[in-house]
Amino acid sequence: MMWTFCPECGQRLTKAEVDGRVRSVCSSCHFIDFGLYSLGAGGIIINEDNGERSVLLIQRNRSPGLHLWTIPGGYIDHDEIIEHGIVREIREETGLETEIIRMVGYRNHLERGKNDSYVIFLMRLVGGHLVETPNEEIAAIGFFAADELETLDNLSETSRYLAMLGLDYRGQGFTSVPIAGRPNIWVEG
Numbered sequence: 001m002m003w004t005f006c007p008e009c010g011q012r013l014t015k016a017e018v019d020g021r022v023r024s025v026c027s028s029c030h031f032i033d034f035g036l037y038s039l040g041a042g043g044i045i046i047n048e049d050n051g052e053r054s055v056l057l058i059q060r061n062r063s064p065g066l067h068l069w070t071i072p073g074g075y076i077d078h079d080e081i082i083e084h085g086i087v088r089e090i091r092e093e094t095g096l097e098t099e100i101i102r103m104v105g106y107r108n109h110l111e112r113g114k115n116d117s118y119v120i121f122l123m124r125l126v127g128g129h130l131v132e133t134p135n136e137e138i139a140a141i142g143f144f145a146a147d148e149l150e151t152l153d154n155l156s157e158t159s160r161y162l163a164m165l166g167l168d169y170r171g172q173g174f175t176s177v178p179i180a181g182r183p184n185i186w187v188e189g
């Protein structure tokens with residue numbers, strides 16, 4: 001529960017049972033407080049050079065996860081869709097312009113009272129220039145081949161898994177299909 005007043009119309013919320021649970025609800029506009037959620041996204045960016053594939057990792061330069069290597073990404077703002085948010089996050093962190101090839105993974109977990117979702121995309125490089133490192137946010141950026149991942153220190157287990165997944169991706173993944181006048185739907189293939 002996070003709201004005292006309705007975020008949509010400003011009315012003071014009252015308690016009522018909704019879906020078998022007491023929740024804060026608005027009596028004037030039907031807003032229901034379902035609790036705290038956050039949405040993040042990560043991008044697996046693969047580079048192919050003379051047949052050798054490598055994956056882009058960034059090394060964080062601030063907490064949490066100081067000096068940890070991860071795939072780039074971050075939290076999606078509430079007023080942008082995830083397709084735009086992942087491209088923005090990668091641009092801000094790396095300077096690179098990318099586009100989505102496929103959605104290849106999803107994680108949901110509970111974190112400090114919040115329900116957190118993380119969506120993983122396989123991305124294609126389309127331009128841009130790597131930012132100067134180190135900077136306030138990023139200590140270093142590099143492309144790593146599979147054998148280098150095995151010996152890289154400070155690589156989070158999640159990012160190690162995702163980097164390997166991207167280097168040897170054999171699945172179909174999901175693509176975003178436009179529906180006339182409605183939000184896109186992610187479907188297999």
Ligand SMILES: [Zn+2]
Nearest residue numbers: 006009026029
């Ligand atoms: Zn309301």
